[in-house]
Amino acid sequence: MKKIGILGSGSVAKTLGNGFLKHGYKVMLGSREVSKLAAWQEQSGGKGKVGSFADAAKFGDVLVLAVKGKHAKDVLKLAGSRRIKDKVVLDATNPIDESEGPKNGALRFFTKANTSLMEQLQKALPNARFVKAFNSVGAGLMVNPQFPEGDKPTMFICGNDADAKATATAILEQFGWETEDAGMAESAGCIEQLCILWCAPGFLRNQWTHAFKLLKM
Numbered sequence: 425m426k427k428i429g430i431l432g433s434g435s436v437a438k439t440l441g442n443g444f445l446k447h448g449y450k451v452m453l454g455s456r457e458v459s460k461l462a463a464w465q466e467q468s469g470g471k472g473k474v475g476s477f478a479d480a481a482k483f484g485d486v487l488v489l490a491v492k493g494k495h496a497k498d499v500l501k502l503a504g505s506r507r508i509k510d511k512v513v514l515d516a517t518n519p520i521d522e523s524e525g526p527k528n529g530a531l532r533f534f535t536k537a538n539t540s541l542m543e544q545l546q547k548a549l550p551n552a553r554f555v556k557a558f559n560s561v562g563a564g565l566m567v568n569p570q571f572p573e574g575d576k577p578t579m580f581i582c583g584n585d586a587d588a589k590a591t592a593t594a595i596l597e598q599f600g601w602e603t604e605d606a607g608m609a610e611s612a613g614c615i616e617q618l619c620i621l622w623c624a625p626g627f628l629r630n631q632w633t634h635a636f637k638l639l640k641m
Contacts, residue, residue: 427450427485428441428444428450429483430487431489432489432490432499433461437488437490440563440566450473451472452473453465453472453474453475453480454503455474456477456618460584461474465558476502481507481552486512486514487508489515491517492517493517493519493520494534494565496517496545500548505551509551512553513545513552513553514592517542517545518559520627526624531623539613540613542556546547546609553584554583555583560619561622562571562632562640564633568600576637577600578602578638579601579603580636581596581604582605582607582609589605592631
């Protein structure tokens with residue numbers, strides 16, 4: 425049974441933490457302020473562990489980066505490169521520019537054209553095995569979402585390491601998703617842009633219960 429270290433203490437981190445516990449993994453959530461996770465740990469019946477970012481990075485065989493995009497680099501520094509080295513890191517972040525709200529339903533990113541946050545993270549930590557995942561849907565639908573007719577939604581992933589993507593795919597299948605491999609780290613920008621598209625109906629019409637589905641001939 426793999427151990428999962430989740431870097432984050434917000435709704436995405438807690439939702440994924442619950443999902444991994446549901447599927448029999450050992451889980452530790454990491455935070456700058458461990459006290460923020462006391463209620464989550466209690467609700468987990470004591471099954472979920474909590475600690476610092478460094479604690480979670482050391483604990484996990486597989487890591488999940490589930491923080492605001494603007495904090496991603498700092499959180500990885502606090503986790504420590506030697507603790508992250510050679511590990512699969514599921515990157516659920518998006519480079520959302522919080523200096524202004526969405527314009528006509530469209531979020532703004534702080535990354536420049538033809539670049540992505542995950543590429544920046546991979547460059548900063550070349551020995552980590554990043555896989556973009558879980559960034560193109562809201563937290564409430566990340567774990568075994570139930571859609572009409574039993575349709576499975578599609579989660580787009582990318583990354584430079586084939587074994588890491590196989591690990592991500594196996595997890596996503598447990599979590600009720602079809603997986604579409606979009607290629608290497610250079611595809612992360614396309615997948616991050618899906619966050620903008622997913623959020624638009626929510627900001628425009630308060631519709632948040634949808635996911636992407638890739639149809640093939």
